[in-house]
Amino acid sequence: MNSEPLIDLAHISVAFRSPAGRVAALQDVSLCVQAGERVGLVGESGSGKSTMARVLLGLQKPDQGTVRVGGVNPFALSAAQRKSFRRSIQLVFQDPYGSLNPRLTIGQALSEVLAVHDLAAPEERPDRVAALLEQVGLNPALAPRYPHEFSGGQRQRIALARALAVEPRVLVADEPVSALDVSVQVQILNLLADLQRQRGLALLLIAHDLAVVRYCCDRVYVMHQGQVVEQGPTAEVLDHPRHPYTANLLAAVPDLDAALAAVEPGS
Amino acid sequence: MHFGPPSAPIRAVNQVSFEVQRGEAVGLVGESGCGKSLTALSLGRLLPEPQARWVGGRIRMDGHDVMSLSESELRRWRGRRLAYVFQEPSSALNPVLTLERQIREVLRLHRPEADTVEEVQRLLGRVGLTDGQRVRRSYPHQLSGGMQQRAVLAMALAGQPDLLIADEPTTALDVTVQAQIMELLSTLQRETGMALLLITHNLGLVARATHRLYVMYAGRMVEQGPTLDVLRHPAHPYTRALLRAVPRLRAGGVLEGIPGTVPHGSERPTGCVFHPRCDRRREACTSVDPDWSAVNEHHQARCPFWK
Numbered sequence: 001m002n003s004e005p006l007i008d009l010a011h012i013s014v015a016f017r018s019p020a021g022r023v024a025a026l027q028d029v030s031l032c033v034q035a036g037e038r039v040g041l042v043g044e045s046g047s048g049k050s051t052m053a054r055v056l057l058g059l060q061k062p063d064q065g066t067v068r069v070g071g072v073n074p075f076a077l078s079a080a081q082r083k084s085f086r087r088s089i090q091l092v093f094q095d096p097y098g099s100l101n102p103r104l105t106i107g108q109a110l111s112e113v114l115a116v117h118d119l120a121a122p123e124e125r126p127d128r129v130a131a132l133l134e135q136v137g138l139n140p141a142l143a144p145r146y147p148h149e150f151s152g153g154q155r156q157r158i159a160l161a162r163a164l165a166v167e168p169r170v171l172v173a174d175e176p177v178s179a180l181d182v183s184v185q186v187q188i189l190n191l192l193a194d195l196q197r198q199r200g201l202a203l204l205l206i207a208h209d210l211a212v213v214r215y216c217c218d219r220v221y222v223m224h225q226g227q228v229v230e231q232g233p234t235a236e237v238l239d240h241p242r243h244p245y246t247a248n249l250l251a252a253v254p255d256l257d258a259a260l261a262a263v264e265p266g267s
Numbered sequence: 268m269h270f271g272p273p274s275a276p277i278r279a280v281n282q283v284s285f286e287v288q289r290g291e292a293v294g295l296v297g298e299s300g301c302g303k304s305l306t307a308l309s310l311g312r313l314l315p316e317p318q319a320r321w322v323g324g325r326i327r328m329d330g331h332d333v334m335s336l337s338e339s340e341l342r343r344w345r346g347r348r349l350a351y352v353f354q355e356p357s358s359a360l361n362p363v364l365t366l367e368r369q370i371r372e373v374l375r376l377h378r379p380e381a382d383t384v385e386e387v388q389r390l391l392g393r394v395g396l397t398d399g400q401r402v403r404r405s406y407p408h409q410l411s412g413g414m415q416q417r418a419v420l421a422m423a424l425a426g427q428p429d430l431l432i433a434d435e436p437t438t439a440l441d442v443t444v445q446a447q448i449m450e451l452l453s454t455l456q457r458e459t460g461m462a463l464l465l466i467t468h469n470l471g472l473v474a475r476a477t478h479r480l481y482v483m484y485a486g487r488m489v490e491q492g493p494t495l496d497v498l499r500h501p502a503h504p505y506t507r508a509l510l511r512a513v514p515r516l517r518a519g520g521v522l523e524g525i526p527g528t529v530p531h532g533s534e535r536p537t538g539c540v541f542h543p544r545c546d547r548r549r550e551a552c553t554s555v556d557p558d559w560s561a562v563n564e565h566h567q568a569r570c571p572f573w574k
Contacts, residue, residue, distance in 0.1 A: 044441035151528050181298040182468060186512045187524035208442060211514035215522060238516065252446035254471030255516040260499055262475070 004071060005032040006170055006202045007056055012065035014051055025051040026062070027226045035169065036200040038193075040213035040234060042249070043223030049206050052223070053172055056204075057089060058082075070169055087117055090163035094175035096155035100147040106133075106158050107143030113165045132161040137191060153184035157191065164195060171196070174206045189216055210253050214238055222246045279532045280305050281486045282324070287430060292456055292463040294473030294494055296509075297483035300529045303466045306483070307432050310464075311345045312336065329429065347377045350423035354435040356415035359422075360407040366391070366418050367403040373425040390421040395451060413444035417451070424455065431456070434466040449476055470513055474498055482506050485530055485540040492566030502560075502568035504545045539570070547572055 014026040026048045033039045043049050054060035055067060058074025067073055070088045077085055093099050101109060110129045114120040120128045130140035136157040147155060156176060163171060173192065177185040193216060196203045207213050213220055213234060220237050222230040222245065230243040241247040280302040287293045295303050308314050310326060312333060326333040328348060336344055353359050361369055367387050374382040388399040394417040396402045407415055416436065423431055433452060437445035453476050456463040465477055473480055473494055480494040482503065490503040501507045508525045527544045530536060536543055542552040549572060559567040 044443060153528065181529070182509060183298060183512045183525035184528065185524070186514075186522045187526075189514075189522070190524065209514070210442075211516045214516060215514045248443060250516070252443040253516055254445070254449070254469060254475060256471040256474060256498070256510075256513055257515050257517055259471050259474030260495065 003035070004068075006035050006070055007031065007033040007204065008066075008068040009052070009056060010066045012052075012055055012062045012067065014048075014055065014060060014062050024226050026055070028065075029223075029226070029228050030065075031056075031221055031228065033170070033202045033204055035202055036196075037219065038196060038203040038205065038217045040217035040220040041204060041206045041223065042208060042210060042213055042220060044208060044249075046225070047223040048226040049223055050174065051226075053091075053174055053204075053206060057091065057172065058085065083117070087166045088168055089170040089172065090166060090168040092156070092159050092163050092171065092173045092176050094179050096152070096159040097147060099159055100155060100162075102147055105144050105146055106150075109147075109158070110143075110162055110165055113162055117166050119166065128165075132165055133158075135164070135195070136161045137187075151184075152180050153188060156180065156188050160188075160191065160195065164199070167199075168201065170202045170204065172204045172206070175208070176205070177212065178207070178209065185212075192216065210238060210250065211255065222249070279319075279486055280309070281535075283483070283486070283488050284324075285481050285488060285491070287462045287464055289429065290456075290460045290462055291479065292453070292465065292477040294477035294480040295464060295466045295483060296468060296470060296473055296480065298468060298509075298529050300485075300531070301483045302486040303483055304434055307351070307434050307464065307466055310430075310432065311349055311351065312341055313345075313351075343377070346373055346423075346426040346428065348428060349430040349432060350426055350428040352416070352419050352423055352431065352433045352436045354438045356412060356419045356439070357407060359419045360415060362407055365404050365406055366421075369418075370403075370422050370425050373422050377426040386425075390425055391418070393424060393455070394418070394421045395447070396421065411444075412440055413448065416440065416444075416448055420448075420451065420455070424459070427459070428461055430462045430464060432464045432466070435468070436465075437472070438467070438469075452476065470498060470510065482509070485535055486532060487540050488569065489541065490566075490568045492562065496563070496566050500562070500566075502562045502566070502573040503541075503570045504547050504573075505541045506568070508544075508546070 009029065009031045012026050012029045015022045015024045029052065041049050041052065051060060055062050056069055061075050067075065072085060074085055107129050110132055111125045114125050114128055129143055133140045133143060138154065138157050150158065177188050180188060189212065205213060205216055217234050219232065220234045221228050222237065224245045230237055230241065230246045237246060238250065241250055283306055297303050305314065321334065370387045370390060371382055374386060387403050391399040391402055396414060396417050410418065437448050440448060449472060452463065465473060467473060477494045480492065480497045481488055482490040482505065484505045490497055490506045497506065501510055511523045512525060514522060525544050538553045538555055539557050542548050545552065557569050557571050559569055560571050560573060561567055562573065
């Protein structure tokens with residue numbers, strides 16, 4: 001923890017106007033992620049998780065507070081700086097189908113990223129695309145196929161390949177496995193963990209599933225109604241929650257072990 | 268149950284047998300594309316015919332042959348004998364009618380003697396919508412997702428069904444709301460004596476809410492038995508693999524995915540449907556479609572090599 005954190009959000013407040021008046025989406029929220037750290041952000045709908053992600057991606061200017069990602073303020077960038085900022089932080093969404101252009105083959109989609117960021121000369125691109133696909137566990141021979149020809153898990157691998165193509169320092173994954181089946185979920189989580197380790201990425205995992213966060217993250221922030229109500233090492237927060245909201249959330253999780261430990265079925 | 272042209276049928280559900288006793292809570296688990304929802308929809312004959320073709324088997328409910336019911340009989344059957352609760356409450360509700368109108372529609376059809384404001388209020392209270400005066404005049408968009416799902420439950424209860432089929436009823440809801448709805452479902456099931464068929468991919472939910480469990484894979488039932496017995500002592504390699512893949516709140520260790528994906532209905536393998544992904548595969552599995560093997564008196568798995 002000696003160097004400057006890769007993500008450093010301090011005292012962020014964001015409010016939206018609605019017919020009912022101002023709605024505080026974030027209230028004095030601070031969050032930091034070090035290089036190579038895996039951090040979870042959990043909370044229910046409306047807790048402010050996604051607004052938080054939008055702030056650190058430079059998409060939502062906060063009313064108050066400071067934002068530094070990779071040492072820069074994403075809201076004070078020239079056009080050239082913005083391009084390099086976009087390279088340093090990448091995003092993977094819940095529904096990979098919605099984030100892939102249906103009219104581009106996945107080979108074209110990945111080449112496009114390399115072209116936009118001047119990462120490979122045209123003749124080198126096919127090899128780079130093949131290497132990227134291999135890294136996420138896909139057969140490079142699949143490059144000429146279109147997104148609809150892939151399963152949900154495969155699409156999420158493609159989305160990961162595209163995010164990693166620009167060699168980012170930070171990966172924000174917003175509910176990356178909640179649309180996937182449980183057997184595929186684990187494949188993607190394990191892949192995410194491998195890639196994170198190999199590349200020393202900072203990972204911010206936004207999720208509602210506490211068990212997923214337990215599996216993947218060193219530290220966790222628990223959000224409720226626009227505030228961080230608890231934070232700390234994942235095991236400590238989940239095993240010994242201090243805030244009543246965290247305890248409520250944990251009690252609500254239909255955890256398999258807890259259910260199997262119960263004596264009476266169906267009660 | 269087959270889909271598609273007779274020349275190239277998609278075998279969606281294949282020789283699936285299961286039963287639900289009166290008042291019993293039964294779980295049906297499996298991944299997407301396993302045929303869980305098709306099985307549930309066929310109980311109310313809700314699949315489009317003739318696109319969905321019935322190629323064999325029978326469905327009996329309370330001694331009646333569901334397959335031979337006429338369309339007008341089916342209209343009285345659905346809602347009264349069995350009712351559904353689906354994943355997305357907003358699409359189960361009519362956006363331009365108040366909740367009162369929608370609930371009374373069910374009452375008028377199935378229990379005309381109870382078609383009153385008082386009964387609407389009582390039903391809403393029953394599902395925890397205690398501000399019934401206000402809620403009954405509300406339109407669906409004025410309610411949160413959790414309240415909408417409660418309203419759907421009230422509509423389902425209005426017909427006093429013998430069987431409630433809940434297909435991923437909480438998947439679209441936040442975890443604290445999910446816990447409330449599951450609690451409510453279990454309470455209603457116990458107190459009204461209706462049977463519950465809970466369809467979900469979430470093993471933690473069925474463990475809490477059901478007595479018996481069916482595990483489905485690629486259009487077939489692969490394991491069945493008392494819920495806790497199946498989850499504590501899984502026999503079929505698919506059930507075991509599924510359990511190894513579930514992230515736990517308190518456990519460490521590395522989780523294992525199941526290599527590959529569920530095969531599509533048009534490309535189901537020969538022999539045991541699970542053999543391409545199975546870690547205990549043997550020669551025979553590629554050609555012989557296994558029958559049930561007894562694990563114990565009440566617990567069976569469709570795998571001869573489960574031991």
